[in-house]
Amino acid sequence: MITVGVNGYGTIGKRVADAVTQQPDMELAGVAKTRPNFEAQAAVRKEYPLYAAVEERIELFEEAGIDLAGSVTDLVAESDVVVDACPSGIGADNKSMYESFDTPALYQGGEDADLVDVSFNARGNYSAAAGASHVRVVSCNTTGLSRLLAPLQERYGVEKARVTLVRRGGDPGQTSRGPINDILPNPITIPSHHGPDVNTVFPDLDIDTLGMKVPATLMHVHSVNVTLESSPTAADVRDLLREESRLFLVPESMAIDGAGKLKEFAHDAGRPRGDVWENCIWEESISMEGDDLYLFEAIHQESDVVPENIDAIRAVTETADASESIATTNETLGIGL
Ligand SMILES: NC(=O)C1=CN([C@@H]2O[C@H](COP(=O)(O)OP(=O)(O)OC[C@H]3O[C@@H](n4cnc5c(N)ncnc54)[C@H](O)[C@@H]3O)[C@@H](O)[C@H]2O)C=CC1
Numbered sequence: 001m002i003t004v005g006v007n008g009y010g011t012i013g014k015r016v017a018d019a020v021t022q023q024p025d026m027e028l029a030g031v032a033k034t035r036p037n038f039e040a041q042a043a044v045r046k047e048y049p050l051y052a053a054v055e056e057r058i059e060l061f062e063e064a065g066i067d068l069a070g071s072v073t074d075l076v077a078e079s080d081v082v083v084d085a086c087p088s089g090i091g092a093d094n095k096s097m098y099e100s101f102d103t104p105a106l107y108q109g110g111e112d113a114d115l116v117d118v119s120f121n122a123r124g125n126y127s128a129a130a131g132a133s134h135v136r137v138v139s140c141n142t143t144g145l146s147r148l149l150a151p152l153q154e155r156y157g158v159e160k161a162r163v164t165l166v167r168r169g170g171d172p173g174q175t176s177r178g179p180i181n182d183i184l185p186n187p188i189t190i191p192s193h194h195g196p197d198v199n200t201v202f203p204d205l206d207i208d209t210l211g212m213k214v215p216a217t218l219m220h221v222h223s224v225n226v227t228l229e230s231s232p233t234a235a236d237v238r239d240l241l242r243e244e245s246r247l248f249l250v251p252e253s254m255a256i257d258g259a260g261k262l263k264e265f266a267h268d269a270g271r272p273r274g275d276v277w278e279n280c281i282w283e284e285s286i287s288m289e290g291d292d293l294y295l296f297e298a299i300h301q302e303s304d305v306v307p308e309n310i311d312a313i314r315a316v317t318e319t320a321d322a323s324e325s326i327a328t329t330n331e332t333l334g335i336g337l
């Protein structure tokens with residue numbers, strides 16, 4: 001069994017912790033929280049051992065009547081692998097702690113790529129993380145792009161990818177985020193950070209990305225154009241993408257016209273928290289004009305990196321190859337709409 005600790009129990013951390021408990025080859029050592037908020041109380045209800053992320057705040061937990069299993073260093077000491085899901089930049093601060101215990105750590109997409117040995121996507125470069133000590137699971141958008149570009153590159157070759165990312169302003173719980181009533185080029189400079197981030201997984205892929213932010217919390221939406229090195233039909237591309245377990249081709253018959261109905265569909269399907277782990281590609285949008293592929297896809301920012309974190313745990317511990325790990329993760333979480 002691989003013993004996994006989760007440091008940072010917010011949007012990503014709580015989902016990763018739940019996913020760890022569903023794996024046949026993993027056990028959750030516990031989760032570290034900075035304060036006894038509603039998420040800490042949820043961890044207690046789930047009987048996850050709770051550790052204080054900041055020693056000086058232990059008494060806040062005592063005042064809230066929450067029993068702690070120890071402090072974060074105890075959690076790291078007990079773990080074979082730590083998943084750091086702290087806010088951007090805090091993972092970098094935590095790196096020396098993981099090193100002092102010689103515990104391999106996974107970081108999230110908000111950290112700089114140069115913090116780690118490998119930036120990871122299960123479909124893109126699983127084996128590159130074998131035995132690595134510091135691995136970054138790339139951001140939600142980069143994860144989505146990597147899943148899409150990997151099969152296109154392998155089957156047809158990619159001459160150039162151009163993607164405009166219409167990004168949600170914040171997650172549903174991020175009440176301080178915006179815009180409330182605006183449409184922002186974000187970042188205004190081009191390329192956005194997403195293209196270079198894809199290059200941390202596929203160093204040779206030619207990609208330009210442009211980013212925007214809009215007043216929405218549900219999902220990101222990508223407008224994709226990929227110039228291929230050959231000229232398949234749109235039907236060929238549809239068949240190729242349909243074979244990919246973490247790509248969901250939204251059929252016209254479902255009458256899903258946007259992110260709102262995708263989330264509603266996920267809730268109706270009984271998905272935890274309405275999570276959508278797969279890229280959602282509108283089947284009707286998949287079009288070929290000469291060598292140019294066009295499509296629209298939606299990415300659920302809160303959840304698509306969760307299966308990737310689970311696969312990264314197996315990759316760094318060298319306990320399964322890519323196809324075994326992806327199959328186990330998909331089966332246990334119920335991935336495959
Ligand atoms: N929310 C999203 O859409 C996505 C986020 N990411 C990345 O995942 C990382 C985490 O993001 P979220 O889960 O959204 O953030 P979040 O703010 O929802 O959760 C972070 C948690 O860490 C806690 N925390 C703060 N300082 C800490 C410390 N020193 N030690 C332990 N815990 C601490 C916070 O209290 C919070 O509970 C970031 O790198 C982000 O860029 C990646 C993909 C998507």
Ligand SMILES: O=C(OP(=O)(O)O)[C@H](O)COP(=O)(O)O
Pocket residue numbers: 109110139140141142167169170194301
């Ligand atoms: O990594 C993400 O997006 P990004 O790939 O657009 O940077 C996550 O959705 C978090 O983005 P945020 O930095 O807007 O919270």
